[in-house]
Amino acid sequence: MITPEVQKLLIPTLKKYFGYDSFRSQQEAIIQNVLSGSDSLVIMPTGGGKSICFQLPALLLNGVTLVISPLIALMKDQVDGLNANGIPAAYVNSSLADAERNTILENIADKKLKLVYVAPESLSYLSTVINEENVSCIAIDEAHCISSWGHDFRPSYQQLGFLKNQLPKIPIIALTATADKATRDDILNQLNISEAKQFISSFDRKNIHLEVRPANDRINQVIDFIEQHPNESGIIYCLSRKTTEQIASKLQQNGISAKAYHAGLNFNERSSIQEEFIFDKTPIICATIAFGMGIDKSNVRWVVHYNMPKNIEGYYQEIGRSGRDGLNAKALLFHSYADVIQLRKFIDGSTNEEVQIAKLDRMKQFTEATTCRRKILLSYFGELKEENCGNCDVCENPPQFIDGTIIAQKALSAVTRLQEKEAVGIVIDVLRGAKNATVIDRGYNHIKTYGMGADTSWKDWQHYIIQLINQGYLEIAFHKHNALQLTDFSKKVLFEKEQVLLSKPVEISRNVTDKITKKSKKTKDSLFELLRKLRYNISLEENIPAYLIFNDATLREIEQERPLSDEAFLAISGVGQRKLEVYGAEFIDVIRTFLEEKKKKPKKKDTSLVTYELYQEGLTIEEIALKRDLKDTTIFSHIAKLYSEGKDIDIYQFISKEEVEQIRKAKQALENPEGLKVYFEHFEEKVSYATIRLALTVIEVES
Structure with missing residues (x-):
């Protein structure tokens, strides 16, 4: 004691x-x-x-x-x-x-x-x-x-x-x-x-969002992902040195600052790249798993696994390098059977081969899960969680299942006709009726199942066959060049018409829009960005990483609380006595300047008041809408708002008394419904939303 x-x-x-x-x-x-x-x-x-x-x-x-x-x-x-x-x-x-x-x-x-x-x-x-x-x-x-x-x-x-x-x-x-x-x-x-x-302690890192995707067109998915998270620091983990170089090069070609890190570099090169990452000079590192162990960089916002890790321990430790400051972070993992095959090759002949294979199987089960991923992750470490986490891709978009019996029968028939000698790729090519050299040279274009699945895309077939393997209807013979082979369960589908349920493939939309650019411009002059800029400049002067001065969570709290005294600054989580003495004055100066500049900026004029000025000039609704590059319905909503606020609006210029009464009766009949859509449907879409809005405003003002 x-x-x-x-x-x-x-x-x-x-x-x-x-x-x-x-x-x-x-x-x-x-x-x-x-x-x-x-x-x-x-x-x-x-x-x-x-x-x-x-x-x-x-x-x-x-x-x-x-x-x-x-x-x-x-x-x-x-x-x-x-x-x-x-x-x-x-x-x-x-x-x-x-x-x-x-x-x-x-x-x-x-x-x-x-x-x-x-x-x-x-x-x-x-x-x-x-x-x-x-x-x-x-x-x-x-x-x-x-x-x-x-x-x-x-x-x-x-x-x-x-x-x-x-x-x-x-x-x-x-x-x-x-x-x-x-x-x-x-x-x-x-x-x-x-x-x-x-x-x-609990292994639950609740702030990390977990997501797993099939490895289709990986590099473009990664580029999209990064563009959706501008100005953020992240790590991309790969299985091979060559892949780290290829991805870094591809990102650079797309205007993204990134570097490769692997054991093939000499000590000075590795140290330099690591330092650039720690000092926020290079925001993205493409690395083998040798990178990141022990890095206390708290502002890593995401980790991408370009290839599947060999076990859950490694995966868990690597995603844990993001979000160390407690703010939201993302972990994106791509999986493919090519990765599984590669990892099995690495394991072959190792001293504890059985243990490693079992751990790889658990990793594979995690990637193919159709239930809450965090539950699976935590249970691996002996921690049971009753509730779904709500912060993983499965919780957010539960898989939809279809009757996949016919799909399964086609796949199993193709494997049978190929005499259980071919791997996944050739099986899919045969099903789709491909005319490549391998298929033609081996005469597979003459077998009965050739082209039977031409109406299904290659990646969808891959999605379905992986599930058939997971459900035990097919297995991979790793010792026979990864050939797909039938199991005892296969007969039930082929000859006993056993029903097979398969999940529908999930489409990953490429939704990078102008919103990202607008968001970047909007945040450029925010207090957080000004504080971050100051932190970066101090880090260069003192030659220490920026996050050692204050982490992002502390900056966010400073942004929110806006302390203007030593006492208030010291109350911020992450600010100790020494940091107050060394950095407090500079950060408080930035906050004070920001608040003074904010006071000087003229407030934006209420958009409805701009409409009112044009209305007073005698412009029609159509002319105001044209001049302001807005829709007529928006201008009508302004007119309704202005009238309810008591502005001098001749409301009956836009709506008749008969229409007001018509809406009043509908309101009584419908017993005070909420929203305009109910009225719109009540009048069988014959009365416009603008008319309904104006009439309800008149009724409210007159009541």
Whole structure:
């Protein structure tokens, strides 16, 4: 247990250094466990606030907290973030000169540092200071790397068990975003902390919208998606280096700023691209899964999986790199059987092949789901959710099912006639009556089912056949060049007329319109954009990423609250004492200038008053509509509004008293109906909407 004095310091320390007034779920309990000297295993989703669980105790403990991290390239970013909050921190890795390392060792011994980040391979540099006098806590980040059951195994992590043996009284906190039970047990055993208290948070990242689409015309879908999310930062994950290069090139050709990132680049190239992304100079990165681990960039607004990931753990961790600030984010995943086949090739011959195949199957089931995707995702991690999430594509557009028995019979017949030797592509070509070389050379244009499905598009056939595979009517023989083969269930459809239900293909509309451009222009001069511009300029001056100054969620709150005093600025979530002192005056100046400029701008004239001025000049309804480039019905609605407001309008110039009475009787007969449409239908569409609107206005004014 921690003392009451230390307990009283928790919230003030949280506010002073991190800018928050309260802890998130489980954070306080984890911090108390660390401060009491006990070991902890923390499973908390990306963006859930893992870092504070060891960074805050570090400030209250007497000594340095060692943070073991595999992310050498990102240590500077993490240390910069701490220093920006007024927390003395450093990192040690092979890139430092001897003099720099010696200075850090001296600072550790003199208790001038609170946190030191180090990779497992670099622990030897600290051997002279790793003792119970200097070290107050050990945090092992990305702890799943220690386990061969984990999705990102790092052999260098397996040496870390010595830390507990060497420093038995020092608390160890192991943290990861994703770990199933087998991985959790492995972490505890290998770190020699089997008695550690486990803290497992909800895996539900409610702010991330989940969507899965078939991989048809992927690149154009991606371009459309990006154009619908202008000025936003995102990551596109791919299976191969070549694909990252191709997509980045295609995006650049379409005027979109993007770069490729993969292991084929040298260290300097990778570091440069990563830094450009972190500093908002390159908003979009096309990457293999090597990119993004540990990046604390809070303003990534979307993640696209161009190819299907090999398991749900990887998918979950990668989508978790978006929306870390708690604002809305999107996760778009494309899936195809070509990806499944490619991933199966990667798995073949691996040491834990059966486990990997089972995990790939679960990933495949997720992509093909016809029920709430978040439920499936959470259940994988042992978290059950009763209600549908309402924030995934399936919840928003539940699939529509049709009687697909005849479609199924055609597909199964084609597989039969092809003697179960051909893969999906050839089967579809035969069904559609294709005249390509493969079909003609193999004589498939002479079989009975050739052209039987010519009235159905290629991608729709693909959609239907995938469902037949999912429902067990067909299977893929991966060991026979991915040939489609019949199953025991196939006979029921072919010979016993068993009904097959199939979901209708969903069309993805290309709806990029002028609205996006208009929205961009409208937001250009918004307070949020002005605050963002200031943040970016400060980041360049200080050479730290913009989100380390304030994240987007904090900027949104500043935009909404518009604080004009130090006290009001400090009340914003994410503003600590140091950030108030360093940045407060500049941000308050921008808010004050914005409000003063807003006062100077003349208010837009009420559009109905413009109509009134033209009416007073003697123009007819038609002439006003022509002059204002509006419809007659709009001008009539203005006239009705002006008359109800008491303006000098000769209303009976536009409607007769007989028409008013006619509408009055209809109103009584219909017992005060709502809306104009009811009247329009009552009069069998013979009385115009304009007449109905004017008459109802007269009735209201006269009553």
